[in-house]
Amino acid sequence: MEQFLLPSVAQRFDRVAGKLAEQADLPEDIAARLMSRLSFIKHKPAVVLDIGCGTGALSKAIHALYPEAKIIGADISSKSLATYPYGSQCAAATVLPFPDHYADLLVSNLMLPWCNDLSGVFSEMWRVLKVGGVCLFSSFGPDTLIELREAWAKVDDKPHVHVHWDMHDVGDRLLSAGFEDPVMDVERVSLQYTSLPAMFNELKQLGWTNLHVDRQKGLMGKAKWQAFQTALGVPPYTVSLELVFGHGVKAEQKTEAPNEFTFSLEALRNTLRR
Incomplete structure (x- = not known):
């Protein structure tokens, strides 16, 4: 089942396009982490595509x-x-x-979650x-906003936090699409907020709010909101x-059966800790 309707995604990012510059620190930090993985590219690309480019921080x-x-x-957002x-x-x-066969390098920062x-x-x-062209991207893994997902699960059975693919699923699909030597790794970042309004205001201005097709529509009741606050605990809220990062190289032709993909030692440690 589809999580999102594409027109809803476009409308959401159209709505926050003017605010993204005010909340650019976090996306730019993730973009910098993505850029650090370009060191393996030895040639200078003549044509670069930025898919899900937004207002252009990564570009x-x-x-x-x-x-x-x-x-x-x-980008799907014309206003961005x-x-x-x-x-x-x-x-x-x-x-x-x-x-x-147009581009030498394709980059994408946090577009895949949508x-x-x-x-x-x-x-x-x-x-x-x-x-021989390279695809380099970042995405969110399933533990993104897990604290919010677990708190909402104590309140009702509606989807309040999007479900994201894990690193292994992303790597498998990259292989199946025909990319050679895909490499996947994971980094974890913790954000702290002194209040729920501060947290949800930043998530809203980044466009990272709930667009699931089965989400609760309309205003939420006071009792349900208070139950969520109780489940989440006391501030500061963490x-x-x-963050899932990956890259692959376009093979000369697609292989019939996928091989294995590589992931970093740190990603392996993170998987074993779960």
Whole structure:
């Protein structure tokens, strides 16, 4: 079942497009972590695609690293693209408006959590990359906002926090799409808030709020909200982000059966701790 309706995702990010610059520290920090994984690329890409580019924080970092590269962004939010500083196309990641074998490098920062069809997205990324081109991305893992999910589970059975793919599922789909030598790893970040309004205000301005198709519609009752507060405990409130990073190289042709993917020692330790 689909978690999201794409028009709802587009509307949400259209609504917060003007506020993203005010809340840029966290996405820019995650983008910097993603950029640190570019060190293995030895050649200078001529064409770079930034899928889910938003207002352009990651693209600016790419431009600083590869000033001669042609950078093009794609995003489902037209209002985000209004201030994007490079060429852009308004499009969903499952139907990219670029020709086959077009880009040398494709990057994507926190776009995958808003996709219903991960396999379809990776297939499109594979299509638009040149042979030998690199796909580099970040996403959220299943422990993201786990504190909120567990607190809400004590209140009702409605989805309040999105479900995210784990690192192994993402790696499997990357392989199935035809990428060679995929590497996956995980980092964990803890955020602290002194109050619930501060927490939900930041999540809202980042666009990271509940869009699940089965979410509760309309206003929430006071009793249910108080039950959630009780389940969450007393401030300061700590919430977790499980950051999943991955990259793969476009093979000359798709393989019939997936092989294995590599993940970092730290990712293995994190898995064994669960």
